[in-house]
Amino acid sequence: MKLELKRLHADSIAGAIKRAEHYRLLNEPLQAESICLDVLECEPRNQQALILLLLARTDQFGEAGGTRVEDARQLLPALESEYDRSYYAGIICERWARATLRGNSPGAGATAYEWLHQAMSWYERAQGLGERGNDDPVLRWNSCARQILREDHVRPAPDEGFHPLLE
Secondary structure (H helix, E strand, O other), X not given: OOOOOOOOOHHHHHHHHHHHHHHHHOOOHHHXXXXXXXXXXXXXXXXXHHHHHHHHHXXXXXXXXXXXXXXXXXXXXXXXXXXXXXXXXXXXXXXXXXXXXXXXXXXXXXXXXXXXXXXXXXXXXXXXXXXXXXXXXHHHHHHHHXXXXXXXXXXOOOOOOOOOOOO
């Protein structure tokens, strides 16, 4: 069966964005994602919809059938400000790290550490690009640092380089 999606009316975009925010708050990221895609069909460069879509996709990390890192990262180039590209790259890394920890697979602590470390690098970059008084990157950086400090298993992978046998 072939279905043709219906198109939003341009006058309803602001309301649709509010609904997408609402569905994210209700922990319904698939509904929020769908609304954002509808908005972007009408206004492909709508920054609010792009950011909400990115966040809705990261809300699905670690869920069965959820999105992958690449699904969220593909939206970064469409963000107009370098600050937003850096900040939301950090968000993607941080949320993937936390999803990895929830999955509790072997080596999850070391993998999460690498992703948290990468997120912290993005937040440092965003901090240098943001407006004075915007400490969002600092708050996120501190959150990552506290998770590393709090959880003993969130550590770098042990060096498993070549070790010759001595006779």
